[in-house]
Amino acid sequence: MSVEVETVVIGAGVVGLAVAAERASLGHDVLVVERHPAFGTETSSRNSEVIHAGIYYPEGSLRAKLCVEGKKRLYAFAEEHKVPFDRCGKLLVATNEAEVDELARIEGRAIRNGVGDLTRLTMAEANRLEPEIRCVAATLSPSTGIIDSHSLMAAFETRLLDAGGQVAFNSEVVGIVPVSKGEFRLSISSAGETSDLTCARVVNAAGLGASRIGCMLRPAKSEYVAPKLYPAKGHYFALSARAPFKHLVYPMPSPDALGIHLTLDMSGAAKFGPDIHWQDDIDYAFIDPNARHAVFAKEIKRYWPGLPEGALVPAYTGIRPKIYAAGTPPADFAIHGENEHGVPGFVGLYGIESPGLTASLAIADCVARLLD
Numbered sequence: 001m002s003v004e005v006e007t008v009v010i011g012a013g014v015v016g017l018a019v020a021a022e023r024a025s026l027g028h029d030v031l032v033v034e035r036h037p038a039f040g041t042e043t044s045s046r047n048s049e050v051i052h053a054g055i056y057y058p059e060g061s062l063r064a065k066l067c068v069e070g071k072k073r074l075y076a077f078a079e080e081h082k083v084p085f086d087r088c089g090k091l092l093v094a095t096n097e098a099e100v101d102e103l104a105r106i107e108g109r110a111i112r113n114g115v116g117d118l119t120r121l122t123m124a125e126a127n128r129l130e131p132e133i134r135c136v137a138a139t140l141s142p143s144t145g146i147i148d149s150h151s152l153m154a155a156f157e158t159r160l161l162d163a164g165g166q167v168a169f170n171s172e173v174v175g176i177v178p179v180s181k182g183e184f185r186l187s188i189s190s191a192g193e194t195s196d197l198t199c200a201r202v203v204n205a206a207g208l209g210a211s212r213i214g215c216m217l218r219p220a221k222s223e224y225v226a227p228k229l230y231p232a233k234g235h236y237f238a239l240s241a242r243a244p245f246k247h248l249v250y251p252m253p254s255p256d257a258l259g260i261h262l263t264l265d266m267s268g269a270a271k272f273g274p275d276i277h278w279q280d281d282i283d284y285a286f287i288d289p290n291a292r293h294a295v296f297a298k299e300i301k302r303y304w305p306g307l308p309e310g311a312l313v314p315a316y317t318g319i320r321p322k323i324y325a326a327g328t329p330p331a332d333f334a335i336h337g338e339n340e341h342g343v344p345g346f347v348g349l350y351g352i353e354s355p356g357l358t359a360s361l362a363i364a365d366c367v368a369r370l371l372d
């Protein structure tokens, strides 16, 4: 049996590129297949660019474990490869007494997840760090930071190419057939033509397209069904004025989103979001900016009463690739290998929403273990 490429990674988002770069750097022959003309044009460029500490996710979950591991690996990678980042820290703010109890619950979960550096702040201590913030108490997370996600993906791509890997842009995977043990035939559509490519291993890192690809593969375990996608859009507003903050500021989370928070980018510009809007399809349109503006202003003023009038400008949206329906318990990252579907050499990544950017290098390690 001879295959044309050893490993094909479907999707050039931050996760697919991290998986491909790590695998190529270990000496494997890797091709990334991406349907768009450039990397990172979907979820990986429509997020908050926060390096999360790992404080929110249920104890023992993949999201908790891979976030904490991924954060350490990401800071080290960014340092080594000169990717712009800032370990600016974040304040999680309680705006009333009931939220102080929630702060305590989150702090307890953080410790169980291995995040031992949180500090509880009084109102006065929080105001010494951020004079414009209104809260009754806050928790400081010093290991939270921000990163330039485009530069990060460019660094992963460079690492991949330097190790002899390749990226095929404008190429959409439209079919997968496991031919024999250790051989897959992929159908790839490019410039109106469909051609076949054989490979020994496949990583499905297609983000919002992952469920569709998962369904193309006939599982060896007849009861296996690839997780279904439930897209959940988040809107962002940019702050047109100068931001008077040095830290990220987060309100209390809800079960399926982290709340309308303030994040900064590497140039110091501030944005707020994302909210959550469940939908049936993948549509990035900014829905009803006026009504949404009123909701954002109200939420933000709970912790920043000084938000200037007219300073919020509709910015962009991102879509979370959730694998659970609205109103049902949140799902963990689903990283499915042979144990789940019975097909050796195929790993599917489903539901890689936040903190997928933070966890990208830890996910790459996890995929490597499943492939080998």
Ligand SMILES: Cc1cc2nc3c(=O)[nH]c(=O)nc-3n(C[C@H](O)[C@H](O)[C@H](O)COP(=O)(O)OP(=O)(O)OC[C@H]3O[C@@H](n4cnc5c(N)ncnc54)[C@H](O)[C@@H]3O)c2cc1C
Binding pocket: 010, 011, 012, 013, 014, 015, 016, 017, 033, 034, 035, 036, 039, 040, 041, 042, 043, 044, 045, 046, 047, 048, 049, 050, 051, 052, 171, 172, 173, 174, 205, 206, 207, 208, 209, 210, 213, 234, 274, 317, 318, 319, 320, 321, 352, 353, 354, 355, 356, 357, 358, 359
């Ligand atoms: C609103 C929002 C805010 C977030 N904030 C943060 C944050 O602050 N910190 C954090 O750590 N995480 C955050 N995340 C999560 C993070 O952005 C994602 O986990 C991460 O970007 C997922 O990367 P990916 O490579 O899996 O997917 P994607 O970036 O979606 O990449 C998948 C790629 O696969 C390609 N593709 C799909 N189907 C095919 C096909 N058939 N053939 C070829 N190519 C295909 C797509 O074109 C795409 O380029 C956020 C997510 C959202 C939506």
